[in-house]
Amino acid sequence: MFNITLKGANRLDIEFSGQLDSDDMKAMLDELVKKSESMNNGRMLYRIGEFDWPTLGAIGVELSRLPELFRMIRRFDKVAVIAEQGWVRTASKLEGALIPGLDIKAFEPAQESEAQAWLAR
Template sequence: MLTITKKGDNRVDVDLNGHIDAVNMRVALDELIAASEGVEHGRMLYTIPEFAMPSLAAIGVEMTYLPGLFSLLGKYDRCAVLTDANWIQKAAEIEGALFPGIEIKGFDLDQVTLAEDWLDEAE
């Protein structure tokens, strides 16, 4: 399940927990794009307590959204990724290094306060 929550004018939280199918992917990406309207210097808290590979159909849906998703990169300055999977933390930080203008940092699931403090640092 992929859940999008707008937490403020410039804060969006994404929760990825378990299996994602094409329907859930489409709904969540539409919600992410809508929640990102008007965001400037945004912050994102991405929580992944349990990762499962999305279905092939969900990946196909995501591919159709890529142009819109790339346009979101300019709206966000920081993204904290909460997960106990070290490989996801490292992959997220590498992704942040590849895309200019956004810092991505990984945190353990029990470091919510530390992650939120980091998100708020540069405001």
């Protein structure tokens, strides 16, 4: 399950849980790209619930769209990831280190107010 909500001109909130198959991944990426089209210096709040690895088909969809996703991610300066699972928070930090110009910070669910404040700065 996923939900992408536009929260102002330069803010997206994404909620995700469960497992994505190829159709879900395509729909999620289409919506993400569309809702972020006009953003500059964007902020993203990413809430990740119980996470199951995507199917191989979903991973294939994501890999096939990497150039488009790299263009889209340049629209954002900050991403706050809220996740219960420690390994998801660690993976988010590593991803932030690999993408120049994008600051990713991970938070536990009890730290949502800190995540919101960090994004607002």
